[in-house]
Amino acid sequence: MSPRLKTLLALPLALACAVFARADLKVGDVFPALAPAGVVALSGSDLPSTAGQVVLVDFWASWCAPCKASFPTLAKIHTDLAPRGLVIVAVSIDEKPAAAAAFLKKLAPPFAAVHDRAQKLVRQVGVPTMPTSYLVDRTGKVRFVHEGFHGDATDRQLRREIALLLAEKI
Amino acid sequence: MRPSFRLPLILVAVLVATFSTGCTNAQLVRVKPWERATLTEYAMNPGRDPLATAMSEHVYFSRETATGGRGVGGSGCGCN
Numbered sequence: 001m002s003p004r005l006k007t008l009l010a011l012p013l014a015l016a017c018a019v020f021a022r023a024d025l026k027v028g029d030v031f032p033a034l035a036p037a038g039v040v041a042l043s044g045s046d047l048p049s050t051a052g053q054v055v056l057v058d059f060w061a062s063w064c065a066p067c068k069a070s071f072p073t074l075a076k077i078h079t080d081l082a083p084r085g086l087v088i089v090a091v092s093i094d095e096k097p098a099a100a101a102a103f104l105k106k107l108a109p110p111f112a113a114v115h116d117r118a119q120k121l122v123r124q125v126g127v128p129t130m131p132t133s134y135l136v137d138r139t140g141k142v143r144f145v146h147e148g149f150h151g152d153a154t155d156r157q158l159r160r161e162i163a164l165l166l167a168e169k170i
Numbered sequence: 171m172r173p174s175f176r177l178p179l180i181l182v183a184v185l186v187a188t189f190s191t192g193c194t195n196a197q198l199v200r201v202k203p204w205e206r207a208t209l210t211e212y213a214m215n216p217g218r219d220p221l222a223t224a225m226s227e228h229v230y231f232s233r234e235t236a237t238g239g240r241g242v243g244g245s246g247c248g249c250n
Contacts, residue, residue, distance in 0.1 A: 063210040093204045122204045130203045 024126035027145060031057060031136045034089070037121035039114045042092060042104055048112040050136075053087045054165040056158070058133040059122055061093050062103035067131040070149035071107045077158060078111040084166050089114060093122045093130075135161055138170050 025031065034047050041047055058074060060067035071090075078088045088111035094100040097115060104113050116122050125134070128147050135144040135158070144161045146154060201209065208214065217223055 059204070061204070061207065063207050095207055119204055123202075127203055130206070132203075 024128065025124075025134065025142060025145075027142055029142050030140050031055070031134060031142050032121060032124050034091075034114060034121065037116065037124060038118050039091065039116050039121055042100060042113040042115045043109070047114060048087055048089055050087055050089065052138050052170065053085055054138060054162060055136040056086065056088045056133055056162065057136060058088065058090045058131055059093055059116075059125070059127050060090055060131050062096075062099040063094075064130045066149040068103070068107070069151070070131055070154070071109055073149075073151075073155045073158075075110055077155070077162070078109075081159075081162055081166070082111075086162055086166065088112065091116050091121060093119055095119070133158075135165065137165050137168060 034050075039047065056074075056077075058067075058070070060070070074088055074090070078086070082088075090109060090111060090113045092100040092103075092113060092115045094103075094115070097117070100113075100115055131149055133146045134142050135146070137143045143165060146158065148154075212218055
């Protein structure tokens with residue numbers, strides 16, 4: 001096969017790979033940093049410090065009913081496990097900042113809430129559904145992914161997994 | 171053009187056309203989970219006005235002799 005022909009065949013193959021390549025965040029991947037993605041704090045003035053911590057990153061939106069249902073559960077988990085080193089970061093993907101602010105004002109979560117203004121982080125992560133939460137270990141790697149919110153079942157599973165990660169040392 | 175080049179070139183043209191013009195399944199425009207804010211708005215609910223829904227049902231029934239096509243078993247054909 002001539003080099004010219006090889007080049008001609010390589011072009012569509014590269015295109016095919018680009019089309020089918022999935023960039024969604026998986027278990028074992030390093031969770032992207034919040035600040036470079038343009039994420040800003042919604043509650044408080046600074047982004048929460050997550051280095052060396054067990055972090056639960058929860059993607060939510062004001063228009064998402066299961067997200068609203070999950071907040072009281074996340075608040076209880078925060079109250080119980082924050083003293084042991086858990087950091088919960090709730091990432092709003094609302095296009096309207098006012099809607100996110102109104103949602104937070106109503107629910108007043110005790111954990112950190114941030115805003116992915118340009119939806120850059122959520123595109124990078126490629127959440128499969130709303131809400132989706134990523135449990136990140138102390139080394140910054142995603143260890144568990146939770147799609148949707150299923151009430152007590154999610155609560156039990158989250159607590160079990162968080163306890164496992166909190167017990168791990170770097 | 172030499173005949174030996176013709177078939178590979180046709181193949182390349184077909185592949186390029188397939189993958190670069192949105193004809194593949196992966197390139198179909200899909201609403202991502204984080205893009206559904208508009209879809210959740212009240213105005214996007216087709217059943218938001220019960221009176222209008224009832225009137226539409228009545229029109230279907232009286233003009234087309236069809237009823238129950240909105241989630242109820244049977245389509246008015248009388249075959250269930």
